[in-house]
Amino acid sequence: MENTPTSKNRANGSAEPAEETGPGTDQGAHPGGDGPGGRNRAGAESRGRVLVVEDDADARDLISHLLRREGHDVVPAAGGAEALALLREVEVDVILLDVMMPEVDGLEVCRRLQQSPDLATIPVVLLTALDDMETRAAGMRLGVSEFLTKPIVKDELHRRVATQVGVRRREATLDRVRTRLDSLEG
Amino acid sequence: MQDREQAVRLVGEHTLVRQVSDLARRVSSSDVTVLLLGESGTGKEVLARSIHATGPRRERPFVAVNCGAIPTELLESEMFGHERGAFTGATVARTGLFAQAHAGTIFLDEIAEMSPALQVKLLRVLQDKEVRPVGSDRSQRVDVRVIAATNKDLGDQVRRGLFREDLFYRLQVIPIALPPLRERRSDVPLLVEHFLARHNAGRTRPIAIAEEALVHLWEYDWPGNVRELENVIERAVVLCEHDRIGVEDLPPAVRAFLSEKRLPRPVLGADGIDLNRAVEEFEGRLITEALERTRGNKQAAARLLGLKRTTLVAKLRKVRDATGGVDEDVPRDEAARAAAGGRARA
Incomplete structure (x- = not known):
């Protein structure tokens, strides 16, 4: 799956100036993510495009900032409806989704994603309170990939997002192996 | 073999x-x-x-x-x-x-x-x-x-x-x-069901699992992957005194995973620990939790933490600099030093 930043995406981006996240940044210095056994830290392989769905503007800006600084490409959305609309236009690797939002909340977004074959495979990281077992259980049933506990801890955010971007990379690698097998079988 | x-x-x-x-x-x-x-x-x-x-x-x-x-x-x-x-x-x-x-x-x-x-x-x-x-x-x-x-x-x-x-x-x-299993957590419930079904086959007393226990299994990072999950379920089935595996039947490492996330216990591992950073993180979490509990009221949060309001505000600024700050490269050490100094004065 191609993962080049598009102008479409930039246009959907927040008002913040686009940060350059090329190989010249310090991200490449992170160890790990380099083998089947490596825990993901943000290396070149684990940078992707993240849809950040959070109705609280401060939280959304902070999360977006942290992810951009780690080298990810961020598409912010202020609510569930906006997120679902954006997903029709932009391809993303991971959806970071707050649970508590007015109107279309996080679990409802999950439900709608599940109904769409194209969107159901995008990993969802659900932002939830630590004690909220009910939401966690509901999220489990709705195919959520990870939970991220609020208040957000930076390292945890990066670890969860990197893991799920890594999943997308793995999918791409397996796709390449399938292509190789096709050519072997002629 | x-x-x-x-x-x-x-x-x-x-x-x-x-x-x-x-x-x-x-x-x-x-x-x-x-x-x-x-x-x-x-x-x-x-x-x-x-x-x-x-x-x-x-x-x-x-x-x-x-x-x-x-x-x-x-x-x-x-x-x-x-x-x-x-x-x-x-x-x-x-x-x-x-x-x-x-x-x-x-x-x-x-x-x-x-x-x-x-x-x-x-x-x-x-x-x-x-x-x-x-x-x-x-x-x-x-x-x-x-x-x-x-x-x-x-x-x-x-x-x-x-x-x-x-x-x-x-x-x-x-x-x-x-x-690894932690990259496909969504399969944990299915795997648990699979291992339980294997155990329950031909038994008169089938064993189920409580939802909260399942949530804990989901959150654990599974360094030993599916094999470790299989072992945990086998162990829980043996330990379980009722017909339903509860959180109390899970090994301490799995059980502690969620609660340690709240306030992770710093571990002095073989590679040592960055004390400043650990203290900073611990402090940051307590401050955030106090603010959450008081709905952002700094005066009340400071009281919860046994600090003066001004000290809390200063710490908050430092924590923000260290976690969500503008530039991490230079100020991290400085912030840690400043925070340490701040503690001495507080």
């Missing part, structure tokens, strides 16, 4: 599991060499068995060799066999595992542990389809499908000169990487 009953398919519905299973199904019909990659416990042997069990060789032997578990000096004779008197203790001739796997499949697990000398010999076997028992001057033909596996980054082993490049390319015609 273990032969306990195992499911001959990977259990899961995660997109990665589907992709891996699909590849396994496709390679099973041919003899193409497959290299299975993945952390221990991710199901490499299960997948190898499923490739064998669904292919044309399924009526023939499946022989598993753990190259890491057999002492280097014994591995060659284990694999290729030996003549009587080939070495001290070789009182009788012995058939090797390759010959035992004739017409079937040999599964070479932990292939990266193989010595360089044996790597050369294995390469020759793969090329010539012949094995020569230790102490023998005659080779014998073997028709064996080879599936190799490793939890190491074999490419990296090649770059470091620990693994032969020619053998690497020979083995990894079709590399299939199995995901």
Whole structure:
């Protein structure tokens, strides 16, 4: 799956100036993510495009900032409806989704994603309170990939997002192996 | 070489599991060499068995060799066999595992542990389809499908000169990487159900699992992957005094995982710890929690923490600088030092 930043995406981006996240940044210095056994830290392989769905503007800006600084490409959305609309236009690797939002909340977004074959495979990281077992259980049933506990801890955010971007990379690698097998079988 | 009953398919519905299973199904019909990659416990042997069990060789032997578990000096004779008197203790001739796997499949697990000398010999076997028992001057033909596996980054082993490049390319015609369980948490409930169903089969008292226990299993990072989950369920089933596994039946490490996230207990590991950073993180979490509980009221939060409001505000500024700050490179140390100084004054 191609993962080049598009102008479409930039246009959907927040008002913040686009940060350059090329190989010249310090991200490449992170160890790990380099083998089947490596825990993901943000290396070149684990940078992707993240849809950040959070109705609280401060939280959304902070999360977006942290992810951009780690080298990810961020598409912010202020609510569930906006997120679902954006997903029709932009391809993303991971959806970071707050649970508590007015109107279309996080679990409802999950439900709608599940109904769409194209969107159901995008990993969802659900932002939830630590004690909220009910939401966690509901999220489990709705195919959520990870939970991220609020208040957000930076390292945890990066670890969860990197893991799920890594999943997308793995999918791409397996796709390449399938292509190789096709050519072997002629 | 273990032969306990195992499911001959990977259990899961995660997109990665589907992709891996699909590849396994496709390679099973041919003899193409497959290299299975993945952390221990991710199901490499299960997948190898499923490739064998669904292919044309399924009526023939499946022989598993753990190259890491057999002492280097014994591995060659284990694999290729030996003549009587080939070495001290070789009182009788012995058939090797390759010959035992004739017409079937040999599964070479932990292939990266193989010595360089044996790597050369294995390469020759793969090329010539012949094995020569230790102490023998005659080779014998073997028709064996080879599936190799490793939890190491074999490419990296090649770059470091620990693994032969020619053998690497020979083995990894079709590399299939199995995901660690923490990358496919959504399969945890399904796996739990699978292991419980296996336990419950034929029992009068079936055991279920409480939702909260399932949430804990989901959150745990599973360094030992599916095998560890299987062991945890087996243990819980034994310990469980009712018909439902609860959080209290889970091992402390799994149980503690969620609560430690709230306030992680700093661990002084073998590599030491960055004390400033640990203290900073701990402090940051307590401050955030106090603010949450007081709905952002700094005066009340300061009281909860036994601080003056001004001290809390100063700390807050430092924590913000350190976690969400504008530039991490320079101020981290300074912030830590300043925070330490702040504590002394407070």
